[in-house]
Amino acid sequence: MVPVTDRIAEPWGTRTPFGPGEEWPVRVDTQLAEGVSEPDVERWVPTTSLLHSNGDAMDVAVGAGRILGVRGRPGDRVNRGRLGPKDLFGWQANAAPDRLTRPLVREAGRLTETDWPSAMERIVDRSQHLLTECGPGSIGFYTTGQLFLEEYYTLAVIARAGIGTNHLDGNTRMCTSTAAEALKQSFGSDGQPGSYSDLDHADTLALFGHNMAETQPVLWMRILDRLAGRQPPKLVCVDPRPTPSARRATVHLAPRAGTNVALMNALLHEIIRTGRIDAEYVRAHTTGFDELRQRLAECTPHWASDICDVPAESIREAAEILGTARRLVSTVLQGFYQSHQATAAAVQVNNLHLVRGMIGQPGAGVLQMNGQPTAQNTRECGANGDLPGFRNWQNDDHVAELARVWNVDPATIPHFAPPTHAMQMFRYAEQGSLRMLWISGTNPAVSLPELTRIRAILRDEGLFTVVQDIFLTETAQLADVVLPAATWAEKTGTCTNADRTVHLSEKAIEPPGQARADLDIFLDYARRMKFRDRGGGTLVSWHDPESAFEAWKECSAGRPCDYTGFTYERLRQAGGIQWPCTVSTPGGTERLYTEGFTWADAALCESYGKDVVTGAASSRTEYQGANPQGKAMIKAAEYLPPHEAPSAEYPLQLITGRTLYHFHTRTKTGRVPQLNAAAPDVWIELSPVEAARYGLEEGDMVEVATPRGSLRGRLRITRIRDGMLFVPFHYGYWDTPTGSGPAEDEGGRAANETIVTDWDPVSKQPVFKTAAARLSLVERGLGRSAPAPSTAASAPAHPAPPDATTGVRGPEPGRVPDRPRSEGDPRDGDAE
Numbered sequence: 001m002v003p004v005t006d007r008i009a010e011p012w013g014t015r016t017p018f019g020p021g022e023e024w025p026v027r028v029d030t031q032l033a034e035g036v037s038e039p040d041v042e043r044w045v046p047t048t049s050l051l052h053s054n055g056d057a058m059d060v061a062v063g064a065g066r067i068l069g070v071r072g073r074p075g076d077r078v079n080r081g082r083l084g085p086k087d088l089f090g091w092q093a094n095a096a097p098d099r100l101t102r103p104l105v106r107e108a109g110r111l112t113e114t115d116w117p118s119a120m121e122r123i124v125d126r127s128q129h130l131l132t133e134c135g136p137g138s139i140g141f142y143t144t145g146q147l148f149l150e151e152y153y154t155l156a157v158i159a160r161a162g163i164g165t166n167h168l169d170g171n172t173r174m175c176t177s178t179a180a181e182a183l184k185q186s187f188g189s190d191g192q193p194g195s196y197s198d199l200d201h202a203d204t205l206a207l208f209g210h211n212m213a214e215t216q217p218v219l220w221m222r223i224l225d226r227l228a229g230r231q232p233p234k235l236v237c238v239d240p241r242p243t244p245s246a247r248r249a250t251v252h253l254a255p256r257a258g259t260n261v262a263l264m265n266a267l268l269h270e271i272i273r274t275g276r277i278d279a280e281y282v283r284a285h286t287t288g289f290d291e292l293r294q295r296l297a298e299c300t301p302h303w304a305s306d307i308c309d310v311p312a313e314s315i316r317e318a319a320e321i322l323g324t325a326r327r328l329v330s331t332v333l334q335g336f337y338q339s340h341q342a343t344a345a346a347v348q349v350n351n352l353h354l355v356r357g358m359i360g361q362p363g364a365g366v367l368q369m370n371g372q373p374t375a376q377n378t379r380e381c382g383a384n385g386d387l388p389g390f391r392n393w394q395n396d397d398h399v400a401e402l403a404r405v406w407n408v409d410p411a412t413i414p415h416f417a418p419p420t421h422a423m424q425m426f427r428y429a430e431q432g433s434l435r436m437l438w439i440s441g442t443n444p445a446v447s448l449p450e451l452t453r454i455r456a457i458l459r460d461e462g463l464f465t466v467v468q469d470i471f472l473t474e475t476a477q478l479a480d481v482v483l484p485a486a487t488w489a490e491k492t493g494t495c496t497n498a499d500r501t502v503h504l505s506e507k508a509i510e511p512p513g514q515a516r517a518d519l520d521i522f523l524d525y526a527r528r529m530k531f532r533d534r535g536g537g538t539l540v541s542w543h544d545p546e547s548a549f550e551a552w553k554e555c556s557a558g559r560p561c562d563y564t565g566f567t568y569e570r571l572r573q574a575g576g577i578q579w580p581c582t583v584s585t586p587g588g589t590e591r592l593y594t595e596g597f598t599w600a601d602a603a604l605c606e607s608y609g610k611d612v613v614t615g616a617a618s619s620r621t622e623y624q625g626a627n628p629q630g631k632a633m634i635k636a637a638e639y640l641p642p643h644e645a646p647s648a649e650y651p652l653q654l655i656t657g658r659t660l661y662h663f664h665t666r667t668k669t670g671r672v673p674q675l676n677a678a679a680p681d682v683w684i685e686l687s688p689v690e691a692a693r694y695g696l697e698e699g700d701m702v703e704v705a706t707p708r709g710s711l712r713g714r715l716r717i718t719r720i721r722d723g724m725l726f727v728p729f730h731y732g733y734w735d736t737p738t739g740s741g742p743a744e745d746e747g748g749r750a751a752n753e754t755i756v757t758d759w760d761p762v763s764k765q766p767v768f769k770t771a772a773a774r775l776s777l778v779e780r781g782l783g784r785s786a787p788a789p790s791t792a793a794s795a796p797a798h799p800a801p802p803d804a805t806t807g808v809r810g811p812e813p814g815r816v817p818d819r820p821r822s823e824g825d826p827r828d829g830d831a832e
């Protein structure tokens with residue numbers, strides 16, 4: 001069935017209003033390839049959305065061995081049938097003709113096709129050589145938040161017990177390491193307290209640095225339906241841009257970038273000053289409140305208004321809404337996480353919920369959001385900078401328990417220092433101690449800060465790089481070995497979303513050519529490396545997704561993310577279920593912390609905590625001293641200004657982020673005609689006041705420069721706050737998906753050419769959202785408009801009809817979209 005609405009032009013579709021406590025009505029979104037109708041579909045195969053963290057349940061339509069389209073699953077708790085634009089159209093990328101189909105190895109400087117045994121033996125030879133010559137610390141793994149649980153767990157066992165290296169992290173470091181860290185700091189362990197169903201009950205919603213409308217469109221539909229229904233909730237939104245979420249807010253606070261802690265401190269100050277706290281809850285369940293109250297004494301709205309450049313009256317108004325809410329749900333994301341005081345700011349949102357006693361009840365919950373579809377799995381499996389099962393690397397009992405599960409000597413599992421974070425791994429590679437880096441499912445040559453530096457590291461002959469991807473990305477082109485992976489719908493595995501909902505995503509079609517599931521690649525490596533356990537048995541003893549899942553269940557037993565009640569069969573029958581799920585709680589767990597903060601006990605917690613401003617780690621003795629009864633921890637933080645302040649030379653604040661129609665470095669969405677057409681090239685957002693000051697107009701080609709580098713794009717004049725630039729980070733520096741890059745001194749279009757190598761001292765998440773930059777005109781636009789969506793935060797300040805973003809009749813699924821236009825493009829005379 002062809003949908004009635006154009007879901008490019010109307011990204012959130014039609015409304016199905018509902019009132020507080022009612023069930024969110026079902027609405028089934030379907031998108032089939034042109035010319036295909038439902039009777040043509042041979043099978044519908046259950047999967048989960050894979051281009052964000054929402055975990056929307058969907059079925060893939062299959063006919064003649066191809067994907068013909070998708071449909072949301074009506075019965076599922078997460079989306080009740082709905083899908084966002086990226087999921088409705090994104091499946092076409094699977095069939096892109098330039099998928100990697102054979103392994104490649106570098107011969108005489110060039111990537112050359114080879115067979116699997118040769119490629120794998122090359123990796124194994126290098127691994128064994130390095131293990132003998134330089135030890136396990138010379139090998140590192142940089143993975144993703146986009147594989148399946150089974151793949152991460154296998155990789156974690158390979159790295160931590162097979163190789164015995166401390167260097168394993170995910171791109172979740174860029175993404176949700178602050179979510180994990182904030183949860184550890186406040187509650188002792190990772191694990192999302194709240195549930196999406198809290199949105200159905202809430203009377204107040206607060207979005208902190210989260211453009212939910214564009215980055216979790218289905219969750220936003222749930223809010224839109226509440227806003228359209230009986231007794232709509234109030235909405236507070238903190239974002240310097242006029243995002244579609246901010247436009248619907250009761251109060252929109254648009255602070256200067258990097259001032260979140262000041263703003264949060266003022267909000268908490270007001271709430272405490274006006275006595276709007278739940279003193280009984282605070283006394284029974286928390287530590288640290290008195291210190292918070294003292295530290296906030298001077299943090300008045302007036303004080304914060306200077307720092308944040310937000311009217312004190314708006315701060316008071318927001319504090320009143322948050323302080324009088326009876327059921328409050330907050331979400332936090334990259335506007336808070338990708339900044340110099342990321343953890344400190346995110347923890348203040350936890351504090352808001354703790355002082356108000358708004359946790360563990362229907363409609364009262366905090367969602368420290370994830371971004372990537374399976375970032376939660378990366379974290380729980382220990383494929384990031386944590387040990388599997390949220391185990392505490394500083395707790396010898398936890399390490400011993402893990403060693404028992406794996407049947408290895410505890411000394412095999414590195415725990416002499418915290419697991420190495422990704423930014424440090426790239427530093428070790430730069431310095432030469434890391435000699436092999438295996439990159440899976442991530443494109444650091446576009447997504448890491450300071451790309452000139454990253455390219456140089458990846459290109460260096462001293463570093464042997466393996467890249468496991470589905471396309472020949474910017475990163476893959478710099479690799480020594482490229483392994484072609486199967487992706488979503490071509491392999492089976494489990495995905496856990498941001499509210500702990502576990503779904504099984506099943507294989508629907510065969511991968512192209514010789515591409516193999518990431519799990520099979522890791523298992524092949526483990527076999528060839530002959531990893532053994534303590535008894536001489538095979539260390540990685542599983543052989544397929546289901547047996548890997550069973551192995552993980554054993555590792556998760558008794559931990560916060562307990563999976564022992566799940567089976568593949570149960571997930572097939574029931575759809576999404578939230579962990580923990582044990583044999584005695586087979587229906588899963590909707591909310592954590594309904595009865596106290598169990599995991600904050602010193603013997604159980606994932607971390608003994610850190611100073612939320614400096615990142616200095618505490619010992620077990622210090623932790624126990626401060627929190628003897630295992631309560632939730634309220635941690636105050638003083639505001640510190642961003643590391644890079646605007647100056648005469650670099651007068652503007654530069655922030656980077658996302659748009660509705662693209663996913664990250666566009667390897668998939670850039671190959672989907674409808675999505676690509678909606679946002680075909682980079683643009684730069686600036687306010688009308690600044691545009692007038694610089695004498696610039698919509699569509700002018702401008703250059704954004706920082707001390708690290710520069711990029712060029714067309715100007716879009718929006719309602720972003722004054723003094724600020726926004727650049728979407730999706731656009732890599734290659735002109736075409738497989739084309740050649742610009743000469744490095746030409747200046748590209750990738751946001752990360754300009755971003756500094758710097759991170760939050762607590763979570764080690766990079767500061768992608770506060771740089772100082774300067775802006776200059778390259779060439780007049782002469783009436784052209786920027787290639788930016790009109791449906792999103794990038795909507796023009798003065799909309800004109802030709803700017804409207806609408807759906808296009810895309811060519812056959814799988815055709816590579818046209819090359820994005822660039823300066824001097826011979827097609828420039830074409831009609832737009």
Ligand SMILES: Nc1nc2c(c(=O)[nH]1)N[C@H]1C(S)=C(S)[C@@H](COP(=O)(O)OP(=O)(O)OC[C@H]3O[C@@H](n4cnc5c(=O)[nH]c(N)nc54)[C@H](O)[C@@H]3O)O[C@H]1N2
Pocket residue numbers: 051052053086175208209210211212214215216238239240241243255256257258259260333334335336339370371372373655656657658659660661662663664769793
């Ligand atoms: N369409 C789409 N959806 C996605 C993704 C995608 O690439 N495209 N990626 C997924 C992933 S991995 C992630 S991590 C999430 C990210 O989802 P979001 O965090 O919602 O997305 P961002 O655009 O990175 O940042 C959110 C907002 O932070 C604001 N911001 C910038 N600086 C500050 C600041 O100092 N303070 C405050 N309060 N706000 C600030 C920006 O204006 C921006 O609107 O999205 C997921 N969903």
Ligand SMILES: Nc1nc2c(c(=O)[nH]1)N[C@H]1C(S)=C(S)[C@@H](COP(=O)(O)OP(=O)(O)OC[C@H]3O[C@@H](n4cnc5c(=O)[nH]c(N)nc54)[C@H](O)[C@@H]3O)O[C@H]1N2
Pocket residue numbers: 144146147171172174175176334338371372440441442443444446447448468469470471473485486487488518656657658663664665666667668729751752755768
């Ligand atoms: N300036 C700036 N930089 C940022 C951000 C920002 O807001 N601003 N956000 C940061 C955040 S939150 C994130 S999450 C990162 C994202 O950054 P990346 O992880 O680098 O982005 P992706 O494009 O998602 O890269 C995923 C890669 O995996 C490949 N892939 C897809 N499916 C599979 C599969 O099944 N198997 C394998 N092996 N490969 C697969 C894709 O082709 C792609 O190359 O970017 C970070 N960088």
Ligand SMILES: [Mo]
Pocket residue numbers: 174175176371372
């Ligand atoms: Mo992310």
